[in-house]
Amino acid sequence: MKRDVFASTPSPPYYAVIFSSQRTEGERGYGEMAERMATLAARQPGFLGVESVRGADGFGITVSYWSDLESIAAWRADVEHLAAQDLGKREWYAHYELRVAKVERAYGKSSS
Amino acid sequence: MKRDVFASTPSPPYYAVIFSSQRTEGERGYGEMAERMATLAARQPGFLGVESVRGADGFGITVSYWSDLESIAAWRADVEHLAAQDLGKREWYAHYELRVAKVERAYGKSSS
Numbered sequence: 001m002k003r004d005v006f007a008s009t010p011s012p013p014y015y016a017v018i019f020s021s022q023r024t025e026g027e028r029g030y031g032e033m034a035e036r037m038a039t040l041a042a043r044q045p046g047f048l049g050v051e052s053v054r055g056a057d058g059f060g061i062t063v064s065y066w067s068d069l070e071s072i073a074a075w076r077a078d079v080e081h082l083a084a085q086d087l088g089k090r091e092w093y094a095h096y097e098l099r100v101a102k103v104e105r106a107y108g109k110s111s112s
Numbered sequence: 113m114k115r116d117v118f119a120s121t122p123s124p125p126y127y128a129v130i131f132s133s134q135r136t137e138g139e140r141g142y143g144e145m146a147e148r149m150a151t152l153a154a155r156q157p158g159f160l161g162v163e164s165v166r167g168a169d170g171f172g173i174t175v176s177y178w179s180d181l182e183s184i185a186a187w188r189a190d191v192e193h194l195a196a197q198d199l200g201k202r203e204w205y206a207h208y209e210l211r212v213a214k215v216e217r218a219y220g221k222s223s224s
Contacts, residue, residue, distance in 0.1 A: 005169075006132060018128060018175055022118075051132045056168070057117075059117045060165055063130055089221055093221060095221055097121075099124075099219075100218070103130075103212070103213040109208045
């Protein structure tokens, strides 16, 4: 059974933004903003999908998929997203790593 | 505060293997094998690090980092790993997606 937690991406090549992060303690308005950013990102040109999970210890990985680097740059420079990035650095993330990668090959296990 | 859940990777370029998966119900020997594979992978030439998280709903993302495609191919063809991959398909994963990507740029938030 394939759940909609998986991104339905086209054949490579396309791009992945791998964001791994450690949340600070406390909610601090994070959930609402994360939802808003997910909605906004999905409306961006070039957005292909997203996969995201956070463990009970506050460590999480979100991978968003994009058709090209220009789309990633445009989303990164979005005004509302810039404000969220700033809050992320100051309030929500004790540490994070962001990697931009070009997906060259992809494989999957079919639904069963 | 930076926890050791983050991979300490060198400057790009290097490679990322993004493995997103939905676990089947039940343990089925998964934890023990996952630990064994993590140990084996870390010993492989070209292994740079790994970041991994699984949520309470059984959806997880593991990103392993490698110096080059040859190292990824060698690990993929490891005999013990092949047996684990086979069990993964049959027993442990209801669905998965595996993407091989070349990391071109990386940013991080310093420890605080």
